[in-house]
Amino acid sequence: MAKEVQSMHFAGSRQQITLHTGVAYVKNEKPISFCSVSPSLKHDPQAIWGHLEPVIFFFKEKYPAINCVHFYSDGPTTQYRQKKNFWLFGEKTKEDGFVQATWSFFEASHGKGAADGVGGAIKRILDSRVSYGEDIVDAKSAFDVLSKADTTIKLFYVTEDSIKKVENPQNIQPVPNTMKIHQIIATDDKRVIKYRSLSCFCARGACECFSPKVHNFKQKPIKVSCKKSDSRTKKKKIKKEINSSKRARKIYKESDTTSEDTDTSEIQYADTDDDYTSFDDEMTTGEIETEIVYETNRNSKVKVLSEEICIDESLTLWKGKLSFKQYIKNKAARLGIKTLELCESATGYMWSFFVYTGKENTPDPRFPSSLNMSTKSVLKLIWPLLDKGYTLFMDNWFNCPLLARFLKKRRTDCVGTLRPNRQNVPSLVSLCKLQAGQFLACHSGDVVIMAYQDKKRVPLISTYHGTEQGLAPFKPHMPPQWKPQLVLDYNKNMGGIDRKDQMLEPYLLERKRCVKWNMKLFKRLLNVTILNSRIHFEKSCNERQLHLSFRLQLVQDIIDKHLDQVPRYHREINPCSRHIRDTSVSRADRDSGLPSRRLTDSVHWPVRFSASHAAGHRTLRRKCIWCLKRNHVSKLTTFVCEYCEVALCLEPCFKLYHTIH
DNA sequence: GCATGCGGTACACAATGGGA
DNA sequence: TCCCATTGTGTACCGCATGC
DSSP states (O other): OEHHHHEOTTBBBBOOOOOEEEEEEOOSSSSSEEEEEEOOOOSHHHHHHHHHHHHHHHHHOOOOOOOEEEEOOOOOTTTTSSSHHHHHHHHHHHHHHHEEEEEEOTTTTOOHHHHHHHHHHHHHHHHHHHTTTHHHHHOOHHHHHHHSOOOOEEEEEEEHHHHHHOOOOOOOOOOOOOGGGGEEOSSSSSEEEEEEEEEETTTTTTTTTOOEEEEETTTTOOOOOOGGGGGGHHHHHHHHHHHHHHHHOOOOOSOOTTTTOGGGGGOOOOOOOEEEOOOOOSSOOGGGGOEEEETTTSOSSSSOOEEEEEEEEHHHHHSOOHHHHHHETTSSSOOOEEEEEEEEETTTTTEEEEEOOOOTTTOOTTTTTTSSSSHHHHHHHHHGGGTTEEEEEEEETTTHHHHHHHHHTTOOEEEEEEETTTTOOOOOHSOOOOOOOOOEEEETTEEEEEEEESSSEEEEEEEEOOSSSEOOOTOOOOOOOOHHHHHHHHHHHTTHHHHHHHHGGGGGGGGOOSSHHHHHHHHOOOOOOOOHHHHHHHHHHOOOOOOHHHHHHHHHHHHHHHGGSSSSHHHTOOTTTTOOOOOSSSSHHHHSSOOOOOOOOOOOOEOOOTTTTTOOOOSSSSEOHHHHTOOOOOEEEEEEETOOBBBBBBBTHHHHHHOOO
């Protein structure tokens, strides 16, 4: 409805005014064009609603029965399509008594609209008056001239004070994906709006077409500051969150624990993941694809694992904003992206993994939703390996008796530590008095639960151990020590993931700061892939290879194989280049002694931004990287290097970028 | 919480090119 | 050569993601 015509110059005077034009369509009535004139040069939402207020008042008075309003405008972020306007829209439409209200934004480059026509007519009237000798020096004189003119356009004068009186909302929550919004809808609550990427009017906008999302301006995001100086406050916040999660914890009862035919669909486990505190931040999880599950080996024969495998968690350091960022207090990184991994115990070969994106964000239709997260995680990872006779080692976050029994039924043994507060764990495990080195074991069918007293009480579970004992590995200056075989096997085989992390530690590709979290995760996976390759190589060749020499050899092999395909410039600056062929000079040019005019060996050509370059973008201009990085100047360009896909000014940035290292 | 970088848009003005 | 429409460029600003 509204369209703003920018500032104008009048009869030699440099004073500017603002015209805010529009056309109103009322059912069964002729369209009414209107224009508000103001000396204020503000064009922000506060000004827009300052201009709209007298217009709305006029129409409400003329047509009191109106209770529904639809606004149409283009979508500049400086004016209409922005959070402040959204906020004022919800506020003002309620104040003005509209039952239903929508605001739709035209797509960019939509062409001229009716409101532009009104603006053109106004400017023509003013121009004609100036040509007849009238001097229009300010907004008031322009309004007077327009009022005297023979026009059907309804005119309003808006003072600067009336614009200042409009509330200017501060510190309000931005609406996610504002740039993609094409319609906002007012709700019963003035602080809550709906928005969607496509407009619809099948129920005066109050429909559920195109899945409108709800935005509440009242809610504030939960933020936890990570400032070093504020560590005490941070600890308090973490402690508070942990306590609240404990209070909210629900212990479910097993539906049928006596049944012999135990199935995962019938069992429910206690949820006790109180070591983790998830930080919710500004990013909504809906924007994140949670299907980052690495299951390439499910049906492949790439690697035959040895019998002992283990599942554990790993944390990739990430301090930036991320909705599924995890805090794990006993990890070195403490804060980052948590991955749950299945590795071979002996070598650390990572067979599968998935990124933990929170309890609610990792749905898997294969498992009942009643299962707790730790059990679902185990089943998700081990599922392709069931019925193949593996022995799975896990720590106490994953283990519980019913899971162990289920795995045993699927020909998979299970060994690990156990939390005494899990369902079906005998109370003796935590209550019995034991001295250091003593242990107590309870049997139930195939499952044995043991309490071993070391420096502190360690509950354990196994599906193939008994009470047999073994001699612990020799330690200098320590007497030989007998321990339950269960404990010895657990200590021996649980460290697969730690072994992998230990081997990767000196070669952390992801150590360099990354702007995006997914790039950091990608680098980490690349690193794990190299380690996996080495393990695979060692097994296939049956010879030991130092990790460093393996990596160096890998780099050399890649260079030997692919260097010919690398553009000339990159080869010349690469000290490893051994295969440079100068094909840029023709025989005729060599004979003439002049440099060749033919750039046959170059792949770097300046091309215009095309639809392929601008995939996902709506404009065909980008900021020049060279101007931005080297000269610290923001300069838009329409050219891009065809090969590098980097935006560069044609002159001189394109040449400088490709010649100065 | 703040700073920074990047993508995106609007707007004003300059440059360009075709037709009379 | 002039006029006018189109295209290109610079600037300002906002939203969002990320890092510290």
